Amino acid sequence: MTLDPADQQLTLELDRADVFHSWSAQATLKPMVIAGGLGSTVWDFEGNEYLDFSSQLVNTNIGHQHPAVVAAIKEQADILTTVAPAHANLTRGKAAQRILDRAGNSFDKVFFTNGGADANENAIRMARLYTGRDKVLSTYRSYHGNTGAAVVATGDWRRVPNEYARGHVHFFGPFAYRSEFWSTSPAEESARALHHLERVIVSEGANSIAALLIETIPGTAGVLVPPPGYLAGVRALADKYGIVLIFDEVMAGFGRTGTWFAYQALAEDGVTIEPDLITFAKGVNSGYVPAGGVIISPAIAEIFDDNVFPGGLTYSGHPLAMAAIVGALDAMESEGIVENAARVGRDLLAPGLAALAATYPIIGEVRGVGVFWALDLVSDPETRAPLSAAGVGALKSALLSRGLLPFTADNRIHVVPPCVVTDDEVARALALYDEAFAAVGDID
Known part of the structure; x- marks a missing residue:
């Protein structure tokens, strides 16, 4: 230029x-x-x-x-620049297919949003409807977005002037360098953080908790790679108490960790710890056109086969954003x-x-x-x-x-x-x- x-x-x-x-x-x-x-x-x-x-x-x-992503957006602009989300659109279907291919067989559907914050909003909504419960647990060292529930799920200072949403409880996740648990090793940090989390679950009333929402690797809070055993322990607690586990991969997903998703990078002994819902945005198309979404497991997706999902966005699966996703993921794969x-x-x-x-x-x-x-x-x-x-x-x-x-x-x-x-x-x-x-x- x-x-x-x-x-x-x-x-x-x-x-x-x-x-x-x-x-x-x-x-x-x-x-x-x-x-x-x-x-x-x-x-x-x-x-x-x-x-x-x-x-x-x-x-x-x-x-x-990136020329492949720019070209994909331009090509889509010549075909169809916008479409209501109620209609089927080929580019949207291709984008969902490519995302699910990278997430793996444990996931079934993609609900598209405008970005990461409303991805977390809708994941929380799904968890509440699936469980019939209300509370959402998230960590103090976290950022989940600037909309109603997402900003209250956030743990940092931005939550405090915005606490209008209901049913949110915070806990401390692991951070060995600045441990809240006086740990002296990663193993101790993991075990004590999990003990703390279970005590919060029990004290809040497990039957009142819809979701555990955690960044797989907290990003804005400091790139806090969880110690070995922690994600497995969180998965076990979610299963024990019937709580939906949501991994927020808005920042950590789509190549940032050297794998398609951060939870794949954190596999232990060949075992990948998978959530029930994954939220994403940012890296899925590098922000060329705003896009985000929720990747949904079959158990949660199927409850909306016969029950109306009470959520939606005018620009859910916007064609230009979907074209950018297809272009970005294909280029990332081939290159x-x-x-x-x-x-x-x-x-x-x-x-x-x-x-x-x-x-x-x-x-x-x-x-x-x-x-x-x-x-x-x-x-x-x-x-x-x-x-x-x-x-x-x-x-x-x-x-x-x-x-x-x-x-x-x-x-x-x-x-x-x-x-x-x-x-x-x-x-x-x-x-x-x-x-x-x-x-x-x-x-x-």
Whole structure:
């Protein structure tokens, strides 16, 4: 594209005059301008380029402007740009088929939504209707979306000003580095977290609980890979008490962990722990056109054979979004993009980030899988006191000034490039992280 530097200022002026931003006090905002992108790189109108190691909001798994996805959207636009969800549409059927092929034989149907939040809303609705119960249990370290029930299921600070939905209870999931359970090993963390969860279930009244809603790997909360045995234990508790188990894979799904779904990456001894419902969005088509959905097991799907499902959306299975899904999943399959994410994580990011942690005490812990990593930053490696907001801000500025767009949250830098990231781009990014940590030095 032809870049006009004058458009840089125009973009900012229009944004600040007319756009209301999410999760922000509006007066002091000065958002970064992005004019275009390709693969793992974005740029502004002044020609400044940045390695996008945020994947925007951890959703451009296939990278920016992948030609196969762009072509699929254009082709569909020439055929049919929109259709009511009550009608059958070939592209929607193909999208559902491709998703189910990757989820496996334990799932039967896909209900399409506009994104991840309403995917979780509808999964909760299904669980309540299936069980005839009301309560939903979710973790404090979680994010499930910004709509009524989804934001109350969320555990972080965004829940508190929005607590209007009923029947939500929170518990602590495992996080060995900052354990709530005084554990000294992953095995202890898993066992004690499961004991805590069962005590919450019993104390709340198991017969009142419709669903356990958990991010398979909590993303925004810190890329918290669960310890061995935890998902199996949660599945066992759900079965014991007749509770629907929902895995929120909105951020972790579709290649991010080096497998199609995160729960597949966490198989133990060849055994994959499967939920009753899976929610998805983001990586299913890298956000090229908004889309999400619920993947439904046969037991839950069949109750709506003769009972009306009281939910729906005007744009459920929107043709342009469905075309983007088909284009993205086909390209990811044919180009080995999921395998690339697994290899990059195993062979490049894991050792590269570990080397940074060995050099800079400010990095308290490195954790992750595939292209889904977090650096837990500390002001004191002994006490593990979280790095201050000012310290994280200084690192973010140092990275941006060197041409890397980071994802920061609380006291962390999340290392989350697109699944198409190349070896050379990873090497360059690791060098830029190194430079930024060296430049900032010891901060508190």
